[in-house]
Amino acid sequence: MEKKFNAAIVGACMLLCLGAANAAAPVAKAGPVDAQFKAIYTQEWKWRISQKQEEDEDDDNGVSATLPRIDLATQKQRLAYWQGVMKKLDGIAQDKLSPEERINYQVYKAQIAALIANQQYREYEKPLNADSAFWSNMTSDARRPMTTEKQYKDYLTQLADVPRYFNEEIVNMRAGLARGFTPPKVTLVGRDSSITSVTDAKSPQDTVFYTPFKKMPATMPAARQEELRARAAKTIAASVLPSYQTLLKFMREEYVPKAREELAAESLPDGKAYYQSKILEFTTTSMSADQIHQIGVAEMAKIRAEMLDVIKQTGFEGDLPAFLQFLRTDSRFYAKTPEELLMRSAWVAKKFDAKVAQYFGYLPRRRFAVIPVPDDQAPFYTSGRGGPGVYLVNTYNLPSRALYSMPALTLHESAPGHAFQMPVAMEQKGRPPFRNAYISAYGEGWALYTERLGAEMGMYETPYEVFGMLSYQAWRASRLVVDTGVHSKGWTRKQAQDYLHANTALSEHEIETEVDRYISWPGQALSYYLGEMSIINARKKAEQALGSKFDIRAFHDTVLQLGSVPLPVLEARIDLFIAEGGKSPYPNLD
Structure with a gap:
């Protein structure tokens, strides 16, 4: 094999x-x-x-x-x-x-x-990491709006299938456990909180799975609503709750105690080839771990120099470690309420709307909502996440959510990042459906590129916000060092945390959750910065080749119209863009 x-x-x-x-x-x-x-x-x-x-x-x-x-x-x-x-x-x-x-x-x-x-x-033998797990993914349908009786009935049938599904997951996880193919034990600590959020519910009606039945369509007869609600309570009690209780016992008494102690992906069965397969999957390149590590070190040095220049602009007297400590501890940089954080995010998104016509020709029809990360997921969730129709903002532990980082985060997760890029790709006509599958190097590379683009667009109004963007750039560049350090060079968890602490303004909570994510999800963290570098280099090449003919709107439209592709395919498309004289893929747009 x-x-x-x-x-x-x-x-x-x-x-x-x-x-x-x-x-x-x-x-x-x-x-x-x-x-x-x-x-x-x-x-x-x-x-x-x-x-x-x-x-x-x-x-x-x-x-x-x-x-x-x-x-x-x-x-x-x-x-x-x-x-x-x-x-x-x-x-x-x-x-x-x-x-x-x-x-x-x-x-x-x-x-x-x-x-x-x-x-x-046999990746299916490890259906969880520090970021997500099969049981937390189960709640997505529970939070999806339902408007027809068929949707409700199908949902109830799905809930009745939970015992079979959970049993198969546990059998697979036992097989992985037997051969040492698990996330590292340290990354699983506390992750059962998303299980206990279900098992600790006082009644079926108090679980997330009952959510669709709390507010049902007014067009549905009252008697039918009550019938479906009764079925939901019965199904949750008979199928869902026992499955989560069995899973909790399995996780606490069997899986977590026996999970592997080693951190490195290369310590897994056939580890070197396994980690290389993850590099290929998430970066769409054949670079080695050593090559990626060195790129990360070099890029971190460049970003650090930019950071020092911005610190001078703030008037702060002190070195980088002192400035980072100042940012982490001064209350002026943090929201007092979840609503403040959500409103700041929405404000940044609307500021982008005033700039969009200067940088993009084609605009997606799909809008997005700004909503908080659900409480049962928030403690171990990222600071934000975006996609078609939604920009999720994590309002958990407000002292770890810096306001000066919100412009960069919002550009990345909402528009023109994920909540903009994904709908553009999906709106392209005549494209086979497999082209809508997400390729991390492209999608995350684009979203990170938009953070840099924010400076060009005038989205950062203070030196602190510029520093927030640079801190986020350093965060992604440091992943090249940390991911390869942990999975190929024997780094400890503390080494990885110390590296992020010394080189970014991330809070202690974010550093801990992020490092555990990298440890338990080999290779995924490599996609962001390498993808951004590919787009930046392609743009520089186009600017140099086209000179005065270069149109930033046409370039961005070309990148987004292509959709999620491996990086070499993207680079080849920009070569064609140059050969064609920099024309827009949408010739009918003004």
């Missing part, structure tokens, strides 16, 4: 690097090879939906009546299926694909390679 998988990784790396060079080359128009390739991905996507590995965008119901099957037999079948798909892809004559399908091919083959890798390394 190790030899086969390593070959697959090398092949995927070669595809990404060589395919990028070919993406802008002249190719034949749509022909039989396009049809051959479309048949492969159309069939596989339909199968993937049936496996509940993705959401069906054509299903407006929005609530699944069942949870995915995740038992060992099903996992082996998935591996065999995706390996069969890869063989078919290897038989495609890439040079005979049309330009659009060539890009699709590069995105799709890398996606299938990552799916195969996750199956071969």
Whole structure:
């Protein structure tokens, strides 16, 4: 298995690097090879939906009546299926694909390679990390608005399926435990609070799973509402609560006590190859851990110099450590109430609206709401998270949520970051649905790039806010050092925490939760800064090549119109953008 998988990784790396060079080359128009390739991905996507590995965008119901099957037999079948798909892809004559399908091919083959890798390394035996877990992900449907009787009934059927689903997860976790494939024990401390938020409920009606039944559509007859509410209480009591109680006992008495002590991904079974597979998945490059570590060290030195310049602008007399301590402890920099933090976030988002026309031609139709992170998730959640329709702001532990960081955070998570970028991609017509799968290097790279763009846009009104942006840049660059340090160079948890403490203005709470996230989620933290560097370098190349013809709106529209792709594919698209004279992908826009 190790030899086969390593070959697959090398092949995927070669595809990404060589395919990028070919993406802008002249190719034949749509022909039989396009049809051959479309048949492969159309069939596989339909199968993937049936496996509940993705959401069906054509299903407006929005609530699944069942949870995915995740038992060992099903996992082996998935591996065999995706390996069969890869063989078919290897038989495609890439040079005979049309330009659009060539890009699709590069995105799709890398996606299938990552799916195969996750199956071969049995990632399903570790369905949790310090950031999220299968049981906390279960609450998403409970918080989703429901408007039809069918949605409510499907939701109740889903809740009745929880015992089977949780049992399969526990069986998989036991298998992972037996071979030492778990998150490090230290990152699991206190994470059962999202389980006890359910088990400690006084009644089924007090659990998050009853939320959809508290306010039901006025168009639904009262008698039917009461019938569904009664069914919900009964199903939660009979299926959900016992499942969470069994899970809590398993976590406290078996899983956490026996979880591995080692931190490094390279200490896991076949660890070096496993960590390299995570690097490939999250950065879409074949760089080594050593290369990434050195990039991080070099970039941190550059950002540190920028920080020192901004400190002078504030008039503060003291060195960087003293300034960081000042920022962490002066009450003027922190909100007094959750509402203040939410309102500041909304204010920054509206300030961007006044700038958007200068930097973007195409604007997404989808709006987003600013809402607090749910209480049961907030203690170990990131400072914010955004996507289509939502910008989540963490109002837990207000003394750890600096106001001077809110402009950078808001640009990243709302607009023009995730809550802007994702809808733009989804609104592109005629694109196969697999193209909406999230590629971290692209998505996080874009969001981090928008933080830097904020300075250009005049979004930062004080030197403290500029420093907040630089601290966030340092936070992401330091991840290159910390992630590779922990997973490849033997760093301790304290070393990682000390590095963030010395180089960023993050609060102690954020540093602890972030480091535990990196420790338990190898490679994910690498995507942000490497993705940003790719976009910045592509922009510099376009500016130099196009000179006065360079239009920042056309550049941004080109990056976003492409959607989530591996970094080499993005870089090749900008080469084409340059060759075409910097024209917008939306010629009808003013």
